[in-house]
Amino acid sequence: MSDRLRVLLIAPFLSREATGEAFVAFKWAEALAERVDLTVAAFESPGHTPLAEQLPTVRAITWPAPRIFDAAPRLRAMLKPEWPVFMRRVRGWLEEHADEFDIAHQIMPQAMRYATPLRGYGLPYVIGPLGGSLSTPPAFAVEAGRAKWYTRLRGLDRLRLRFDPALRASYSDAALVLGVAPYIRDQLAPVPIHAYENVLELGVDGAAPERPARSDGPMRLLHVGRGVRTKGLRDVVRAMGLLKGRTDLHLTSAGAGEEIAICRAEAERLGVADRCRFLGPIPRAEVEALYAEADIFVFPSWREPAGNVLYEAMRWGLPVIAAARGGPDWIVEQGVTGLKCPVTTPEALARDVAAAIAALADDPDLRARLGAGGRAKVLREGLWPGKAERLVRLYEGALGG
Incomplete structure (x- = not known):
């Protein structure tokens, strides 16, 4: 038996x-x-x-x-x-x-x-x-x-x-x-x-392929998630507005929902529409390609039960920016796999996300260290x-x- x-x-x-x-x-x-x-x-x-x-x-x-x-x-x-x-x-x-x-x-x-x-x-x-x-x-x-x-x-x-x-x-x-x-x-x-x-x-079933380090070109930020207010995309767009002078920063969003039109209008209002790309719903293979091309994953979702996409991004060795609330607050280790932002007001969250983006964009060693930390965490636990x-x-x- x-x-x-x-x-x-x-x-x-x-x-x-x-x-x-x-x-x-x-x-x-x-x-x-x-x-x-x-x-x-x-x-x-x-x-x-x-x-x-x-x-x-x-x-x-x-x-x-x-x-x-x-x-x-x-x-x-x-x-x-x-x-x-x-x-x-x-x-x-x-x-x-x-x-x-x-x-x-x-x-x-x-x-x-x-x-x-x-x-x-x-x-x-x-x-x-x-x-x-x-x-x-x-x-x-x-x-x-x-x-x-x-x-x-x-x-x-x-x-x-x-x-x-x-x-x-x-x-x-x-x-x-x-x-x-x-x-x-x-x-x-x-x-x-x-x-x-x-x-x-x-x-996860296994590690994603290694991503070659880049030393030139725009800094590619990625957000993946449903187009609803809770997923934090509007906060990222506002952070882009606060970093308006940083023409090296480019944001891509993948996901569908009523929030996408609002975020597109917000990018226009803040003068960063030329650096914000909203792809809407795309096939899974194309999402994986976005992870492979990105430099920083920005996902300050403030009512997130777990955070599947954070795990996906860390699998690709991406440093992540997340909200210090709910599931992401447990998944992301501050200074080890990513940077976490407190959730108090929309204005403060946008400022904190902007500061985290700038810190990662200006420090390739920090990006590499957090990305490696996230990848190691996923392989160890996931x-x-x-x-x-x-x-x-x-x-x-x-x-x-």
């Missing part, structure tokens, strides 16, 4: 052909399959290769995905309206199969607002890595605008952690709760939990085999092994 742990991994969707949470869940499953006897339970992603074919060494338990919300992808991403259906499917299946596992793990959704279907079967379980529920800093509230109603529901998360019995029991009954960064432990303070660990949900090995050790610890 195999002495490997028998693990049930659940997530609404897992697929190597997806993006976001479904892709991250797939990468965890793929890595864990090398170390445990793994069963995954998920909806089949419409139009994707069947999960059993994507993970041929894994036992895949799947159900047809509800399609009623396909026409509202943003609402679907925020609310996970298929979650009640998924809970019923998982609970019905566990009624007959719970005793087949040593431990279960709800790896997604990342948000803290979803009660788990794993309770009540005498099966030790893990939840996470959890992320999100960050508030908008008061000084940024006016510029952030009024979010859609379903986005504003995140404001109820803290109340539910205090008063929703099903949600509270989901965490208090868990053998282990994982968070993407230390701020999650603070968010969970109202709930008594058995054990907590920080585990960044991000990972390779999927190592992440899976650590997770298995956490499983064993949760089981008292």
Whole structure:
């Protein structure tokens, strides 16, 4: 008989052909399959290769995905309206199969607002890595605008952690709760939990190719992210305005959303439009090419649960500029992998980002040192085999092994 742990991994969707949470869940499953006897339970992603074919060494338990919300992808991403259906499917299946596992793990959704279907079967379980529920800093509230109603529901998360019995029991009954960064432990303070660990949900398959050092030409700044106010692109454009006399600085933005038009107009107003390029949505291969060409990654996102793009940039050996808040505050080590800017007011953030850009632009040794530090961090902490090995050790610890 195999002495490997028998693990049930659940997530609404897992697929190597997806993006976001479904892709991250797939990468965890793929890595864990090398170390445990793994069963995954998920909806089949419409139009994707069947999960059993994507993970041929894994036992895949799947159900047809509800399609009623396909026409509202943003609402679907925020609310996970298929979650009640998924809970019923998982609970019905566990009624007959719970005793087949040593431990279960709800790896997604990342948000803290979803009660788990794993309770009540005498099966030790893990939840996470959890992320999100960050508030908008008061000084940024006016510029952030009024979010859609379903986005504003995140404001109820803290109340539910205090008063929703099903949600509270989901965490208090868990053998282990994982968070993407230390701020999650603070968010969970109202709930008594058995054990907590920080585990960044991000990972990489390997190092990017070495980037040759450049000694001439413009200093190429890069921002990658959705075109929403929280991602900090407007703050970078304003920093460019404060550095208006530095004609050697050129900014490229990759990402789509309503914020892009605002940032383009801001660049015109500040007189730096000739040095700000807004590409909009581009294919993944072109994003990778931008990382390879850039000198500095500037991403002062101030409501960021984790910071996937920071990991991507560090994988390429880029020094990063980030906000000292949320996930980036934990990912970026000040003076080792990048420079962090406090989040107080938009004016102060723009000034601090400008100062960080100037410091890196004027010091090639600093750029090289921080870039090497970031690359080393990703290879030390972010390779999927190592992440899976650590997770298995956490499983064993949760089981008292």
